[in-house]
Amino acid sequence: MTLFLGLDASTQSLTGIVIDVDRNAVVCEHAINFGARLPQFQSPHGFLPHTDPRVRHADPLMWVAALELLLTELRTKVDLSRIAGVSGAGQQHGSVYLSDAIPAWSRATPLVEQVRPLLSRKTAPIWMDSSTSVECAELTQAVGGRTRMLELTGSLATERFTGPQIKKLAKDDPAIWARTKEVQLVSSFMASLLAGKSAAIDFGDGAGMNLLELQRGTWNHALLEATAPELRSRLRAPVASTTIVGPIADYFVSTHGFSPGTPIVTFTGDNPSSLIGMGAASPGVAVVSLGTSDTLFAAMPSLVTDASGSGNVFGNPAGGFMALQCFANGSLAREAVRDRAGLDWAGFARAIVERTKPGNDGNMLLPYFVPEISPHLGKPAVRWFGSADFVAGRDGAAAARAVVEAQASSMRLHARWIGHTPTRVLVTGGGARNPGILRVFADVFQAEILPIAVSNSSALGGALRAANVVAKRSFEELGAAFAVPDLSRRSVPQESAKPIYDALGAALEERIAALIAEQL
Numbered sequence: 001m002t003l004f005l006g007l008d009a010s011t012q013s014l015t016g017i018v019i020d021v022d023r024n025a026v027v028c029e030h031a032i033n034f035g036a037r038l039p040q041f042q043s044p045h046g047f048l049p050h051t052d053p054r055v056r057h058a059d060p061l062m063w064v065a066a067l068e069l070l071l072t073e074l075r076t077k078v079d080l081s082r083i084a085g086v087s088g089a090g091q092q093h094g095s096v097y098l099s100d101a102i103p104a105w106s107r108a109t110p111l112v113e114q115v116r117p118l119l120s121r122k123t124a125p126i127w128m129d130s131s132t133s134v135e136c137a138e139l140t141q142a143v144g145g146r147t148r149m150l151e152l153t154g155s156l157a158t159e160r161f162t163g164p165q166i167k168k169l170a171k172d173d174p175a176i177w178a179r180t181k182e183v184q185l186v187s188s189f190m191a192s193l194l195a196g197k198s199a200a201i202d203f204g205d206g207a208g209m210n211l212l213e214l215q216r217g218t219w220n221h222a223l224l225e226a227t228a229p230e231l232r233s234r235l236r237a238p239v240a241s242t243t244i245v246g247p248i249a250d251y252f253v254s255t256h257g258f259s260p261g262t263p264i265v266t267f268t269g270d271n272p273s274s275l276i277g278m279g280a281a282s283p284g285v286a287v288v289s290l291g292t293s294d295t296l297f298a299a300m301p302s303l304v305t306d307a308s309g310s311g312n313v314f315g316n317p318a319g320g321f322m323a324l325q326c327f328a329n330g331s332l333a334r335e336a337v338r339d340r341a342g343l344d345w346a347g348f349a350r351a352i353v354e355r356t357k358p359g360n361d362g363n364m365l366l367p368y369f370v371p372e373i374s375p376h377l378g379k380p381a382v383r384w385f386g387s388a389d390f391v392a393g394r395d396g397a398a399a400a401r402a403v404v405e406a407q408a409s410s411m412r413l414h415a416r417w418i419g420h421t422p423t424r425v426l427v428t429g430g431g432a433r434n435p436g437i438l439r440v441f442a443d444v445f446q447a448e449i450l451p452i453a454v455s456n457s458s459a460l461g462g463a464l465r466a467a468n469v470v471a472k473r474s475f476e477e478l479g480a481a482f483a484v485p486d487l488s489r490r491s492v493p494q495e496s497a498k499p500i501y502d503a504l505g506a507a508l509e510e511r512i513a514a515l516i517a518e519q520l
């Protein structure tokens with residue numbers, strides 16, 4: 001029995017997956033939902049309420065408390081002393097501000113109490129924050145324009161990215177910036193907690209900061225200078241995702257029963273980690289993840305960037321690069337429409353499969369309940385077009401289809417820059433369990449949709465990466481063993497839907513263009 005632990009610190013929960021690479025089996029999976037299990041942090045959806053919808057911060061102590069709770073509960077299910085290595089992932093872009101490097105933890109005091117005095121800033125802006133448009137414009141100008149920013153970092157200056165967030169802090173609150181001696185991403189922060197020392201940021205997640213020079217794998221001097229004073233001294237040099245941070249901290253040996261010396265492998269972003277967890281480390285297949293954010297991503301045969309704006313390039317933990325397109329209105333938009341329609345998830349699926357048809361009789365929704373990343377929309381915009389009943393909220397079945405048709409069609413439109421039309425799409429995330437959602441994605445993409453039976457591909461990716469580094473198992477072998485498509489839930493496209501969705505895509509593109517113009 002050779003066990004590895006993978007963690008995923010995502011927006012709404014912290015998940016741990018333990019795998020046995022001798023039996024190619026998932027031994028157990030356990031999650032702590034922040035809203036439900038840690039109500040004292042007053043973050044029902046994983047972030048703190050704020051009057052400005054563009055501001056989204058979380059309390060880093062909530063992630064620390066979740067780690068303690070997760071390990072406390074996990075050790076009742078698995079003998080943690082048998083874990084041969086740990087790695088994991090964090091929601092991308094979120095940043096933690098520390099007044100000092102992470103120390104070797106004392107065994108005597110709860111971790112939350114040891115981290116509390118280290119936070120130079122009480123809250124961490126997360127990927128849902130879109131409050132940095134001014135800083136994005138300033139950074140773009142400082143570096144010599146949009147094209148240069150794209151060439152250097154693989155993305156335009158992007159509101160949720162860490163560089164613009166750091167810039168905003170340094171401008172708005174120079175006293176906090178002066179107190180800050182180290183900036184961590186959520187991923188490197190979680191690895192630092194486990195190792196009891198500051199971990200470096202990896203190329204995968206580091207690419208989501210507008211600071212990393214992709215081709216060279218180093219922080220870009222001009223961008224560091226333009227972002228905040230003395231930023232270089234507050235960031236460790238970025239490393240490959242295969243780097244070992246160090247042995248697990250004694251704290252976790254005495255408190256949770258890990259073996260001394262258990263290696264902690266560098267953490268990465270949740271999307272790069274999912275690429276590994278989905279068995280998609282090599283180019284040729286696209287992955288759609290349907291979670292709080294919906295994402296579409298794929299390993300890239302060669303580096304291309306999205307001149308039109310909202311696409312991103314991150315590091316592939318297996319080497320090379322990955323393309324990613326992120327949509328902020330994912331599961332929360334589906335939930336809002338489901339609730340408005342008075343349906344449960346089974347009813348939502350039936351509404352799509354049995355009660356409506358491709359094209360939705362012309363009913364269409366623009367489902368931007370929160371500011372959107374793709375397309376770039378600074379303000380929420382929910383618009384219903386079609387029959388009087390649909391517009392007035394009296395046709396719940398059409399509403400269910402409309403939200404998924406809009407999401408899938410927008411994903412198809414926004415993924416054109418990646419340059420290859422997938423015939424096979426692997427899906428993961430909570431939404432992948434819903435047959436109605438899978439049906440629409442198959443028809444819109446005109447591709448075979450294959451759900452992967454593992455529910456958290458990002459945590460699994462962490463466990464596979466630990467196994468790759470420590471047990472020297474290849475990603476191909478691990479992917480084939482652990483990322484097995486669930487053929488019984490596969491969805492194949494109906495050819496008759498193709499012209500309908502070609503037309504819907506064109507109509508949606510027009511409506512989106514009008515919305516963007518309206519918000520200018």
Ligand code: XUL
Nearest residue numbers: 091092127270293295326
């Ligand atoms: C990717 C992004 C989101 C978060 C979600 O750029 O912002 O997918 O990583 O956790």
